Amino acid sequence: MTGDIAAERIVFPTEAGLYCAPGGFHIDPLRPVARALVTHGHSDHARPGNGAVMATRQTLDIMAIRYGEDFAASQQAADGPTRIGDVTVSFHPAGHVLGSAQILIMPDNGPRILVSGDYCRTPNPVCQPWEPVPCDIFITEATFGLPIFRHPDPLTEAGRLLASMAEFPDRPHLVGAYALGKAQRMIALARAAGHDAPIAIHGALQRLCDYHVAQGIELGPLVPASDPGEARLVLAPPSAFASPWVQRFRDPVLSYASGWMVVRARARQRGIELPLVVSDHADWPQLTATIRELSPQEVWITHGAEDGLLRWCELAGIPARPLRLVGYEDEPE
């Protein structure tokens, strides 16, 4: 280690989530705490009811959209290195969703600890790209921590969606996509693949799509799914597929955009006819390449398929251990 204090006394898992003792804050707490640093706006990472919340401006905006302006007693937008307690923290783009960040924790005397949050290195038109941050301890997710997960080019997947729409012009295509991030990315991908016609969106997506547009992200013409007009492409949160909402569409093609769709059983369990492999998480090549590139002294793994990544670290001779954090979803929806 480069400093005096051992890393595991600076950051460690607690019941409420990952805790930084010299800073006196939790990161992405699972239950309300006094002071929270939030990596991104997905509901299993950003929860309401904390005392003080620090996050990127966009993550704070998204939390306000989801939970109301008063989601925390006090709010602070991350802006350059900031002193909290006895540590300095800074936020860096994670490439996961709009506003998503990695959080770097720098104690005065101790190792630099990087909490990646959820991250992805595939270019994504709806958020800033992942940024490499030198660190001693790399705390990584491992959602797709098995060598079977190699996500194809997302534009190819969008091409498959458009090809299916051309092959079945009479059947509306319903794409299940998480309301924050994936939905807007699928819209942007469909646009990039050449779909200019209006796209219908489920009511649950409206405000988040509006926010993306307000942030300067082009989504093209959107119409409500309740009155889709001629729109043949419909975006909805996947949970809508199990509700009577889907009954209004005649003979739809159910599609779902997720990294899990690479495994056929996952698509079958959901009754999906057109699985699209598009993920906002690092796949196996990205996880392993990132560890090699950052070359940390130690890797800590928060959640996901940690056994696979641990084995890889063992084979690569990189010290690694699991934090076995519970409470985060595989890939939320």
Next chain:
Amino acid sequence: MKAFARLLERLAFTPGRNAKLTLLSHYFRDTPDPDRGWALAALTGTLELRQVSPSLLRRLAGERVDEQLFALSYDFVGDLAETIALIWPDTTPGPDLPLSQAVATLRETGKLALPGAIAALLDRLTPPERLALLKLATGNLRVGVSARLARVALARTGQRSAEEIEEIWHGLTPPYLPLFDWLQGGERPLLSSAAPFRPVMLSTPVTPADLAALDPAEHVAEWKWDGIRVQAVAEGGLRKLYSRTGEDIGAAFPDLIEAMDFEGALDGELLVRRGDEVAPFADLQKRLNRKTTPRALLQSHPASLRLYDVLTWQGQDLRPLPLVQRRQALEAARLDPARIDLSPLLPFGTWDDLAALRAAPHAPVIEGVMIKRRDAPYVAGRPRGPWFKWKRDPMVVDAVLIYAQSGHGKRSGFYSDFTFALWEGEDLVPVGKAYFGFTDEELRELDRFVRKNTVQRFGPVRQLAPKLVVEVAFEGLNPSTRHRSGLAMRFPRISRIRWDKPAPEADRLETLRAML
């Protein structure tokens, strides 16, 4: 290989018949020869390849991937071919590999060279193509396409009907170049094989109201036997037994094949018959899908053929003749009476006479009556008019709905697949599943019921509060060791929703057992 992989992937996830037909016909239309012919062979089970064992594939993967990472991945995926397709190290993919080239490798490579050849193919493919190759190599496509569906899709691509295609299908071999040429307007292929299958004539259902408009004197009637409809062809020294879709099932019935000492093509019902007594369908089931049949089973479950019709006889095509003339030809034929006999005609003067016969058949293996026009020629397919089936009234029980699962395609978002149960003591024992029988309006009501009465969820399956009774109609009942109830229903469907009936008053399992 890209187009074939895409086709398999779409088919695997597409439950709807129409959508499957669209995918298939587009593929046949857009893919050049000979690839589309090899794909057709793979889909219809006529492609003979050197079989690759799972252990060989495992070994190939083991040489490339850490054993522990492979085991973790296999646990997650649950399917060996799929795991290997996903985990195989990526290399720079080459130009698209024609399906015919992959097939040639799998057909022609010697046993020793095969592992290296498969690895070399996998190296140049993308993950979906690798999966397609591995499914081909292990002989397990599992995409829910029958030979019949493939032929209907072929019919959509050209100017020929599925029946015409069926007529020549069995004389052709992969990659079916003359077939595709003919579909696009070329010459009709010459059939090389003798004793071909000819498309079967099928019947449509009829109601007493329909019958009132028909003249009984213009019709004959016979029993509808509950066996398997077959076509027995003995021509030019070859003997074949075809199912009604044209699959050759003769290998499982050597006893009947031996008795087919005639020259012609006959239409009848395959049955297990002991002397004059025809055994129930369950006995016939024991003889089906066997590669070899033990001598004891040949003795205890002798196969026989009960004739309905004749298509060709002594080299003459009798199909254009009226039914009564074909029947005369059948009656004049000399056949082995121990194995082959005629389905008797039923004496009736009025439809009421026939209704009385239908209501009280002398054997449980009779599932109704057939009504046929005396002057009708033998035509392929299911024309409405010349042949009717008038089935016995179904058996019914009142059962309790206990699980529901949502449907696909037009029923997306509706809970339409139901598991129902009968009482045994204080327990409800599942006895079957039903997907149809209700109207669209009833489907909406059932869907609402499911959503309001879910007590637990298991993935896509909802467990229901045992409140709703449905009348389930079914065509027959067989003993089954695979079901907890020990019984398996044939064609169960929901014939009535009993909103009025309290669940404790639903039928008991004993009641169903007694129907056996």
